[in-house]
């Protein structure tokens with residue numbers, strides 16, 4: 001309140017203030033019960049005081065810094081490094097708000113941070129799911145895996161992942177097909193791993209996918225002795241088996257041609273169709289065979305996938321390569337066929353989680369913690385329960401819920417926070433909200449904040465590129481920051497239209513494009 005004695009009527013000012021905390025002996029404390037209560041003199045905080053809030057926040061060794069205050073760019077804003085990476089992080093903002101650059105800045109700082117002056121890599125382990133191939137330029141030393149060199153063996157697929165690849169979405173609830181798939185895959189794994197103690201459907205054990213196809217093909221045309229289902233007659237053979245298991249095992253070896261059905265008579269036995277030979281699995285078997293032979297899916301079903309071991313696959317994903325280790329592995333997903341994107345993300349996510357899990361179990365510690373970075377996370381972890389994304393969604397949700405125990409954290413970036421699975425979002429403890437223009441997304445972010453801070457989100461639509469509202473457990477208090485520009489930059493998806501259009505007419509080799517198209 002202020003009085004003006006010189007002229008005219010008094011002016012009264014109202015200050016709408018929320019107590020944030022106190023600064024005592026240069027140390028900022030949030031909240032507290034000794035806040036000033038009017039009437040007391042009110043002054044804006046000086047730059048030194050504001051500076052002191054941030055410069056003394058957290059012990060020196062715990063500070064991790066990637067931004068400054070927007071209004072006072074010479075004041076650095078640290079976050080508590082352990083709390084920041086140990087709990088999941090979300091970066092949200094409209095396209096062009098600076099999400100990718102922010103991800104790059106944070107990761108560049110993380111791989112450069114060292115607790116001594118040793119040379120060589122630090123012990124950070126980061127995997128980026130790069131959907132637009134933009135990160136390679138920001139991390140020239142990274143281990144980049146594109147569709148040409150990615151190998152994800154089919155024998156590592158989980159039930160959900162298999163269903164996503166092999167079953168038509170309308171058929172996914174077909175219990176018959178699911179259970180048949182489970183039975184035969186388990187059988188194939190047992191057959192090829194006779195030394196293994198326990199074999200489950202999803203044990204990471206090799207088997208021949210051709211065996212699976214043969215067995216299913218045979219079942220789809222099977223005929224058998226009407227009186228004895230374990231007795232079959234084929235062109236070349238007349239066989240009786242001891243068990244259903246033994247019969248199925250023999251069906252794995254090659255496609256058979258079964259005797260035609262016939263009615264029993266005095267001198268002939270009756271021959272019936274097998275249980276699956278009624279046409280009900282024909283579509284499924286055809287689909288399976290066509291997937292396995294699809295040239296674009298050779299990174300899953302090709303020959304190389306049977307040559308790699310489980311440890312090779314994990315090593316490849318973790319940046320451990322003979323002679324050229326790297327802190328960052330970039331999974332360039334831009335060439336992955338759309339229909340297997342979710343399955344690919346799911347399998348890799350699950351393998352990395354399981355790595356964390358078994359590392360902890362075998363060593364009783366987590367000394368190689370991982371950060372998994374998902375760009376455009378709403379694309380494969382959407383809120384709506386679309387069957388197509390079931391696998392990737394549940395793999396990422398599992399990390400959101402349990403990853404912390406095993407040293408596996410998430411960093412998700414998205415332009416549509418309101419479309420990301422709430423399970424994932426609600427597990428994030430640190431947020432960078434960049435410019436957001438969509439009202440649904442704005443109110444979504446507002447809901448994350450305590451009521452008293454609601455009005456700080458009013459500025460969200462007008463933030464500049466690289467500016468963000470930093471909120472969460474790792475910050476001393478919520479504030480609007482300017483993220484330090486990264487160097488080198490990710491390759492921007494911004495195309496300088498006008499510049500390019502001003503150039504001379506370009507000739508186009510349509511042939512070359514068509515060739516790429518048909519690959």
Ligand SMILES: Nc1ncnc2c1ncn2[C@@H]1O[C@H](COP(=O)(O)OP(=O)(O)O)[C@@H](O)[C@H]1O
Nearest residue numbers: 095096097098099100101465466483484485492
């Ligand atoms: N910290 C920053 N300072 C200045 N410009 C930035 C900053 N971050 C991003 N930009 C600019 O904003 C544009 C979009 O950034 P980008 O990270 O690609 O956004 P998004 O991933 O959200 O679409 C880029 O052209 C970049 O130059």
Ligand SMILES: [Mg+2]
Nearest residue numbers: 096099100101
């Ligand atoms: Mg981006």
